Amino acid sequence: AAVDDVGWKQLERLVAEAVLRFDPERAEAERQRVSDHRHFDIDEPSDTGHVVIHGLMDAADGHDLDEAVTRRAILLGKCGDDSSMDVRRSKAAAELARQDLSLDLLFADSETGEVIATAPGRKVTLNVHVTDATLTGDNPVARCEETGGPVLASQVKEWLQAPRTTVIVRPVIDLADCVPVDSYEIPDRHRARVQLRDHTCRFPGCTVKATRCDLDHSVEHARGGPTCPCNLVPLCRRHHRAKTFSLWRYVTVQPGHYLWLSPNGRHFLVSPKGTKVLATSRRLDPDDY
Ligand SMILES: [Zn+2]
Ligand SMILES: [Zn+2]
Known part of the structure; x- marks a missing residue:
């Protein structure tokens, strides 16, 4: 009889849980509650120069991220990276991030040649005078309006890659350049x-x-x-x-x-x-x- 009692109690609890589980309104409220706690955090770097990442995401988002990281980790392996799958997955996540940054860099206004790297956060407009020679490496020096001084092409490249910064680089300002337009309005x-x-x-x-x-x-x-x-x-x-x-x-x-x-x-x-x-x-x- 004692065994039966425990059995009933257990059964009751399972039924209560099932009701809760299949009560759509309750379930939806619970889903919302947890959804509100989604986050994605990257801790401060440790002494060894590593960061711990933790987060909570929508299951489908998590699945996509997992797929992307896995695919890229496998690719890294095929490209000769012989570190473990775990390590490659870590590298792969960073590559995804960098790819996203470089995608932004690819955005160039076809009309003005203006290249814009966009990311939330700081916004910096640097009027950097560069020439073809700067870009091909023959002349490594550009000039920055804001600082008033010369800057190395490598520095410009670094600025372009700086995360959390919006950088607008205006292309060659050739003062002799004639680029008339038909309208009276000034572009x-x-x-x-x-x-x-x-x-x-x-x-x-x-x-x-x-x-x-x-x-x-x-x-x-x-x-x-x-x-x-x-x-x-x-x-x-x-x-x-x-x-x-x-x-x-x-x-x-x-x-x-x-x-x-x-x-x-x-x-x-x-x-x-x-x-x-x-x-x-x-x-x-x-x-x-
Ligand atoms: Zn002109
Ligand atoms: Zn005046």
Whole structure:
């Protein structure tokens, strides 16, 4: 009889468990509860330079991850990695991550050539001047706008690979480059180019940042002036008005170099080196150019 009692109690518990298990609402609530605890953590590196990873994921996600890691671990083995399957699985997970990063790197805007590596977290815009020679290794030095100094091509490559960072590398800024478009509207890539060439408003002595300026068509669009970096000049709102509504005039001597004529006949040469007052008795009329 005693054995029967225990049997009944056990049976009751199993039935209760079964009811719970097959009570869809209860089960769903429980699934939600556990789902809310999903996480994926990578601990701080240990003294030996390793990290412990632990997490909780949806079973299907876990299955996919397992499949991917296994497939890659097997591939590593076929490629001659003779470490154990466990070790290869660990390496494989890291490779998956790196592949994801490099996939991001492959994203290049076909129109501008701008390469964007995206990841959540920090966002850094580096205007790095590189040339074909930099990329082929003939000239290992690029120049970084933000730091103002030269940087090694290898450093640029490292930046591109830095995780948790969004890096935008603008391609070769060839200031002589002519890339006119038909429209009057100025594409962003032209804007960027002009702002890198002319850091501030190009009115004599003005220091308003080019990024806050209008871009003026040096030769009016209506008079055949192209929408092209060579014909676009940053002018702050005030000086844009001065050029449009007063007798101040200028001519682009060459991109980045402007000759201004004031209403009272004085001449100023504005170039990347700054503003120079030209002492000349001869009246240089921009219209002569
Ligand atoms: Zn042009
Ligand atoms: Zn200005």
